[in-house]
Amino acid sequence: MAVANRPDPVSWLKSPATALVAILLFFLIDGAVSQVLAHGVAEGDKGYIQETSGFLFWPFVYLGAKHMVTGYDHLLFLFGVIFFLYRMKDISLYVTLFAVGHSSTLLLGVLTNVSVSSYLVDAIIGLSVVYKALDNMGAYQRWFGFQPSTKAATLIFGLFHGFGLATKLQDFNMSPDGLIGNLVAFNIGVEAGQLLALGAILIVMGFWRKTSGFWRHAYAANVVLMTLGFILAGYQLVGFFVV
Secondary structure, three states, X not given: OOHHHOOOOOHHHHOHHHHHHHHHHHHHHHHHHHOOXXXXXXXXXXXXXXXXXXXXXXXXXXXXXXXXXXXXXXXXXXXHHOOOOOOHHHHHHHHHHHHHHHHHHHHHHHHHOOOOOHHHHHHHHHHHHHHHHHHHXXXXXXXXXXXXXXXXXXXXXXXXXXXXXXXXXXXXXXXXXXHHHHHHHHHHHHHHHHHHHHHHHHHXXXXXXXXXOHHHHHXXXXXXXXXXXXXXXXXXXXXXXXX
């Protein structure tokens, strides 16, 4: 076989998806080192949330958008959700299901003051990434002989993602003055940030899907995604048992 025609054993390293996963991995490691954990809020933002009072629409929209754009656990899950979705109609449906779940528990969790260990919730969020990666690899059909509802899974894990952030906000003792308005503004920012991040992911995915290597590397990309999910879950479980 001519050299030019030989398969490149490391071609998967050159795929856009690998680059995207590497970027997300960088944020994961950076977050672990700086203790800005999944679903975490930066110290400066934390101080602002704790010290402010009254309805502040735009600042909380900004904080919500910032949380989503830098929330690598959200991005990893959404990356898995849209991995095999091609039509905008389907992408919109799944993103809406995730947003409904996320928004519901974010608002209800803070307003009702229902809380559990943030480490456990974030561990489940890490496992949501594992679940979606295994789903993309067809694991459930091989193991159990049927395909669980992907729509139901997206909605249910959206509930956990929202509850994870609610547990963090509850620790900040937000002022009751303007609380509902600020939570709504924060959630609007979260959804806006989600659309921005999703748009960037879709652009990369669009270029990658046009290449001949997409189907060859799809399985490996989901193995990497699954591994990152296990790392996220393991990190949070260590925090739960050690801290």
